[in-house]
Each structure stands twice: as C-alpha cells, then as structure tokens.
Amino acid sequence: MAAIEINGLSKDYPVGFWRKRPKRVLDNLSLNVKDGEVFGFLGHNGAGKTTTLKLLTGLIFPTEGTAQIHGQPIGSPKAFQNIGYLPENPYFYDYLTADELLDYFSRFFPMTPGQRRERCKTVLEQAGLTEFRNVALRKFSKGMLQRIGIAQAVLHNPDIVLLDEPMSGLDPVGRRDVRNLILQLKSAGKTVFFSTHILSDAEALCDRVAILHRGRLVGVGQIAELLKRQSGLEVVVESCPAALLPRLQSLADAPLTVSGSHHRMEIPEENVAQLLGLCASNSIRLLSLNPLRFSLEDYFIELLRSNDQQPEPATKANAS
C-alpha cells in the first residue's frame, strides 16, 4: 500500500469580485508516494504545491478526485493520526513557550500525561530546542520557528510527514538544520513529502521528485533517472579539417562552438564510438572527453520551458 495515493485531484478557486469565476489551480493530479521515501514536490510559486498539501491535510476540499493516506481517505480521523504537517511560513501562538505549544498540540492525541511529557521532551531534543523550551515563541527566529514547526509535526510519531516549503526564507545554517531534521526522519523510516522550489535541497534529500507546473504534473521519478535522460559528454577536439565539420556536427546535440583551432561539442553517449573512429581515421586530436553534469535545475527549467505552451487547465464548470 502506498503511503500517499492521489487520484485525479483537482481544485478550483472562485476568482473575481462581483462575478466569481472558477480558476483551476490544481489539475487532475495523480501520484503515489511509497512508504519510507523522501519525496520532493517541486514547482515555481503558484504551481499548486501548497494547494496539494492543503488538500491532503483537509484544510481545503477537492473539486474533483480523491486521495488516501495509508488507505484512509483524506480528512478522516484515521488519516490525521498518520500524518504530521508543517504549514508554509508557519505561525504559532506566539504567547506560548515552545513547551506550552507542544503540550497543547499533544493533547489532541491519545497519550497519557506521562507520554505527553516524554514526547515533548524528545521532539524538543530532536529539534535542538531544549534550551529554549521556556522561551516565548515571539522571541524565536525564523529558523527556530521552522524547527518547532517540524517538532509539532512529528509530536505523535506519525508515519508520514508533510512539509510545506520547510527551507523557505532560512539562512544557510537554518537550512542545514532543517535538512538534518529531514534526514533524521528518513533514517527513522518516515515518509517525508515536502514541497520546495529550492532545487539543490531536493537534489540532496529526495529519493523521488514530482514537478508541478501551472497546476499540472509534468514530471515524476527518481532524480538519478530523470537526469540520466539528460546525460551526455562534452568533447573538445583540435585540428579538425573544415570538410569534416559537417560529419562532426551530425554527431552532436547542439551546434559546435569554435575557439581558435578548438571545437567544443556535446554528444550523446551512443555516438562516442563513432566520434572516436572519426578522430582516429582523420588524425583529429581529441583534447578532452568529459561526462556532462546535468543538474536538477537544468532538468526543471527545460521541463517548464517545454510545458509553457500548454493551455490553462480547464475548470470543472468549463469542462462540463
């Protein structure tokens, strides 16, 4: 059974002041998140990431589609027992101390007073906030608020943790702390589903990612697999006769670049043998042959560019 199973989830919001029209912000999203994986949900601002997380936590209601958390429909009490949620830019009751906040939230789970105290102590330690337990949250920095946010999300030891932009607005130290917390959750066997637009974080942490663009899912898979599709080699050759340049070009993915007597090109892996043959038989000097490193960012930008021409998603009202 998948940890999170999303089937055709869509969400329309009414827009306009007098004559309200529906606008589709999430369109027919289907996705499975496996148990124990760290799953990154990528997309630029307004792509529909927060909407998806709010649908999963029952804060908003779907226009179409369904979703299950460990087989339980979203919004059901059993589904809530299994998830922990950190909202985007969390705001907690700032008149409470860290200890009071955790004690308050712990009262919503079936725990004895002793268990409550123990869990609050444990998660405060995990979040590195033990020494600030009696400090009012209004005195917390953004990074500390994010950490207390994660602490409240894992308070009841849920199997699935949903984090909405957990690294957003943090300084490098804060980001490192949150990354470490996510890695701790992964090593504890938790399923972590987090949205982000910081691709380096996703690349460092995620087993799989999904990319959302204008409310639509445009890519999903393991990072290594996604990048493999983009792999290739960078080649630099010297002393290539002008007559052979068209043949050299036919092996490359992109136009050759010339710098003095050097020619630089990017070729797919399957053309390497032909290139080496061409160089050997025509005395072309091969200066370098290096694997190309495509980042998740390159993949992301290319994917979004290729999907930019797609029309706006149709709303339920428009479709019917």
Place this chain on the structure above:
Amino acid sequence: MIVAQTLAIARNTFREAVRDKVLYNLVAFAVIMTASALLFGEISIGIQKSILINIGLSSISVFGLLIAIFLGIGLVYKEVDKRSLYALLSKPVHRWQFIVGKFLGLNLTLLVNTLFMSLGLWASMYYLTRGFQPEDIHIWTAIYFVLLELFLITAVCLFFSCFSTPILSAIFTFLIYIVGNSASDVRDFGKLTENATLEWLATLVYYLLPNFSDFSAAGLVSHGLPVPGHLVLLNTSYALCYSGILVIAAVWIFSRRDLK
C-alpha cells in the same frame, strides 16, 4: 477524548485572552469604573446604594460587552488570517470542536472577568453600608443575566467571525446589540405604522434578532426587589437556545470553508 480536545482549545483561548494586554487594560478600567461608582454613591444622599448597583452593573455589562466584541470578532478570523489553525486542524480534531472550544474559551474569559468585577461591586457595596442586607443577594441574579447576555453576544461575534472581517463583524454585532436592546420598541413601532408590510417586517426583526432587553434586571435589584423565577428560567432557555443555534450555524459555515 473529544471532550478533552475541545476543552484544550477552550483552555488555550482563555490563556490567550489572559496573556492579551487589551484584556488587562479593560480589567483595569473596570476597577476604575467601580471606584467611580463608589464615589458617586457617596455624594448622592439617600440613594447611594441604588446608584452604586446601577453603575456597577452597567460597568460590568459594558466592559463585558467590549471584551466579548473585541475578542469575539477575531476568534476565528485571526486564526485563519495568521494561519495558526493550520497546524491544529491537521491534527485529529474536528472543525466543530475548534468552534465550540473557541466559544467556551471566550465565555470562560468573560465568566472570570465578570466574577472579578462582581466581587469588586460586592466589596464596594459592603464598603458603602458596612454590611449586607438580605435583598443584596438579588444582584447576583442581575449579574447572571449580564453573563447570559454576554454569552449571546459571543455567539453572535463567533458567527460573524466565521465568514467576515473583524471590522464588519464588530459593526454587525454592535448593530444587532443596539437593535436587540430595543426589540420591543421596534415591534411597537411596526404596530404604530398601521402598514401591514412594515408591521410584518418589524415583527420579523423582533423574533429574528436576539432580544437583549429582557436581560436587564438592574432596575429591580437596585431597589432591593427580587427577579421573578420564571424570568430566570425564560432568559436561561432563550440564551442557551439562541446561542446554540448561532454556534451550530457557525460550525456549518466553518466546516464547509476552504482555508485558503
């Protein structure tokens, strides 16, 4: 478990109010008003106690009203606006529990606040007459009526807070309070017009809006007169039913609302 969860929300609402500086200011004002009542009582020869009770009960009612409106209008709106309830509602808690917990929490605040002000009034009465008369006990019935009125106002605020901004909620609640205090006059006005439509409208307003005019017993108790038992029963049932309906309506609206 459900009761414990709802009470946890109520307790947190109470704690927020207690840690809110506005509440402290209002309590301080209440103390000042009670002291003023004491002063007025001393300079009015012969009717000191009656004036003291009247001013004391009015102060309790006005300060309670201010607290109920200022805290009530933000009860749900503030949590949605600041997104502090996102973390809460992702826990195994129903939305109705949030609404009921908030309602109970503010009422607990009003109860404690009214109790302290009432003790202030009681102490002032003792200071004025150096003792208590048997009929002084009746002021507790009048204070009970003030509390019922405040519970009703809290329910009105909570209802508006579920779908409206604090400013609009405050305006609506205040207007309802004013109209509700002159509900009988509105109905009488309808009869005087001799216009069937206007009379029907005035009667509708009379029955639809909460009737606050029956909650004032200051006139009776300031003259040492008891409040009739049937009025206590009627006001209690009315306040419970009316606020119950408003809380159910608030739950209905809030349960269907997308928290964008």
